[in-house]
Amino acid sequence: MNETSDDSLLRFASDAAKWAAVLARDAAADDAFVYAVRTTGIYCRPTCPSRRPRRENAEFHADAAAAEGAGYRPCQRCRPQAASLTQRHAQRVARACRLIEHGEALPSLDELARVAGLSRFHFHRVFKSVTGLTPRAYAAACRADRVRQVLTQQETVTDAIYEAGFNSSGRFYAGAERMLGMTPKRYREGGKGMEIQFALGECSLGTILVATSEKGICAISLGSDPERLLQAFQEQFANAHLIPGGKRFDAWVAKVVAFVEAPGVGLSLPLDIRGTAFQQRVWQALTEIPVGSTISYAALAARIGSPKAVRAVARACASNPLALAIPCHRVVRSDGALSGYRWGVERKRTLLEREAAEAGGARRAGEDE
Numbered sequence: 001m002n003e004t005s006d007d008s009l010l011r012f013a014s015d016a017a018k019w020a021a022v023l024a025r026d027a028a029a030d031d032a033f034v035y036a037v038r039t040t041g042i043y044c045r046p047t048c049p050s051r052r053p054r055r056e057n058a059e060f061h062a063d064a065a066a067a068e069g070a071g072y073r074p075c076q077r078c079r080p081q082a083a084s085l086t087q088r089h090a091q092r093v094a095r096a097c098r099l100i101e102h103g104e105a106l107p108s109l110d111e112l113a114r115v116a117g118l119s120r121f122h123f124h125r126v127f128k129s130v131t132g133l134t135p136r137a138y139a140a141a142c143r144a145d146r147v148r149q150v151l152t153q154q155e156t157v158t159d160a161i162y163e164a165g166f167n168s169s170g171r172f173y174a175g176a177e178r179m180l181g182m183t184p185k186r187y188r189e190g191g192k193g194m195e196i197q198f199a200l201g202e203c204s205l206g207t208i209l210v211a212t213s214e215k216g217i218c219a220i221s222l223g224s225d226p227e228r229l230l231q232a233f234q235e236q237f238a239n240a241h242l243i244p245g246g247k248r249f250d251a252w253v254a255k256v257v258a259f260v261e262a263p264g265v266g267l268s269l270p271l272d273i274r275g276t277a278f279q280q281r282v283w284q285a286l287t288e289i290p291v292g293s294t295i296s297y298a299a300l301a302a303r304i305g306s307p308k309a310v311r312a313v314a315r316a317c318a319s320n321p322l323a324l325a326i327p328c329h330r331v332v333r334s335d336g337a338l339s340g341y342r343w344g345v346e347r348k349r350t351l352l353e354r355e356a357a358e359a360g361g362a363r364r365a366g367e368d369e
Contacts, residue, residue: 011298011334018060022046031087033060034080036072043067048078092116093130096123097138106139132301132309137277196237199245200226203257205347208323209233210245210253216270220256220323222343260324263351264291264358267325275319278309282316289330292359294352296334318342324351 012018012032021029029046036043037053043061044050061067064074064081074081083091096112107115112135113123127135196218198211209229211219219236223229234242245253252269259267273283281304289295295303301313317328320342329348333339341348 013335015060018046019055019058022058023052025049033062034064034067035060036067036070041072042075043072043080044075045078045080048075048080050075050077089126090130092118092123093127096127096135097131100135100139101142106136109135129306129308132278132281132304132306132312141276141278194237194240195243196240197243197245197249198233199249199253200230201253201257203260205260205343205350208253208257208260210256211237212245212249212252213272215272217252217256217322217325218272218274219321220325221321222323222347256325262358263324263327263355271322271325273322273326275316278312279316279319282313283320283326286317286320286326286328286330289327290359292355294330294332294336297331297339298334300331314339330355 012021012029018029018033018035020026021032022035025047027047032046034043034045035058038057038059039053043064061070061072067080068074093116096116099107099112099115109120109124112127113120116123116126118126124135127133127138131138133141194213196211196213198209198219201208201210205222206224207222207226207229209219209221209223209226210217211233219233221229221233255269256267259265273280275283282300285300285304297310297314297317298307301307301310304313306312317331318340320326320328323329323343329341329351331339338345338348338352
């Protein structure tokens with residue numbers, strides 16, 4: 001839920017970056033390192049309110065234990081040996097999350113704030129910052145997960161409704177299709193009765209699989225082995241009626257392949273995007289990144305209003321079912337390095353190089369005019 005340790009280490013890898021964080025009292029650095037002052041023998045958090053030492057008197061240590069091992073004493077103002085504010089917030093939010101997850105009904109905001117030991121307003125802000133969701137949206141996501149689980153365990157949909165904590169079937173059915181991406185009955189039967197057309201094709205990135213439901217494209221996958229792509233797709237929709245696409249569907253596949261080869265042309269086809277509320281926010285933000293541009297996971301988290309939800313943002317990118325249509329390949333690490341990609345890092349590199357060249361060509365054409 002917070003910035004990953006790898007991102008923190010990369011961001012504050014150099015002494016120059018650490019010193020800049022100390023001068024700025026950057027809260028993101030509090031879990032990355034401590035700084036010690038040779039003239040006083042004391043070590044502090046980067047956010048310590050005390051007066052800053054001269055640069056030549058400061059040195060950096062990975063954590064409190066390392067600083068104390070070097071002979072330094074903890075500052076009495078910022079108490080660097082104790083949990084940081086970020087850590088304390090995460091612990092408080094975790095307590096509230098457990099109450100939401102195990103409660104029969106959604107606890108009130110006042111009750112959650114009391115458990116977290118924060119004011120009502122402050123708790124709401126901290127909870128959204130840590131998880132990327134409001135308490136109500138988090139509860140809805142938990143309930144949706146519970147619904148998915150109990151639908152496959154209970155004998156009837158009605159039993160599942162009450163087991164999941166809904167007080168009435170009306171409230172459940174009002175949001176069921178949004179939660180599940182299909183009717184409860186179909187979900188319980190593993191997508192039985194759904195008709196999904198699919199086709200395999202070839203493009204410059206290897207084999208591509210395109211599938212559509214009655215709502216639009218529900219899967220775009222890339223790979224090197226057609227059989228493995230098809231097997232993963234069949235497992236995803238185990239009980240749906242899978243129909244090899246005909247000539248009409250070939251036109252859709254051709255449009256997707258054309259989009260792979262030239263992303264700047266856009267993809268003017270309907271999409272069937274299924275995900276949690278948080279995933280939808282991340283995926284929507286991804287579609288707004290221009291061709292030829294990249295963004296870090298931390299910047300993407302900030303863009304959706306959840307700057308501390310970097311890890312959750314990375315998970316949402318990794319679970320993207322629509323290659324290129326939702327351009328998760330445009331997200332890179334804070335230092336600009338390529339990170340993992342569901343369809344292979346080399347494909348990610350190729351896509352970014354191709355898009356950069358395409359965007360550069362478009363800019364030069366505009367300048368010539």
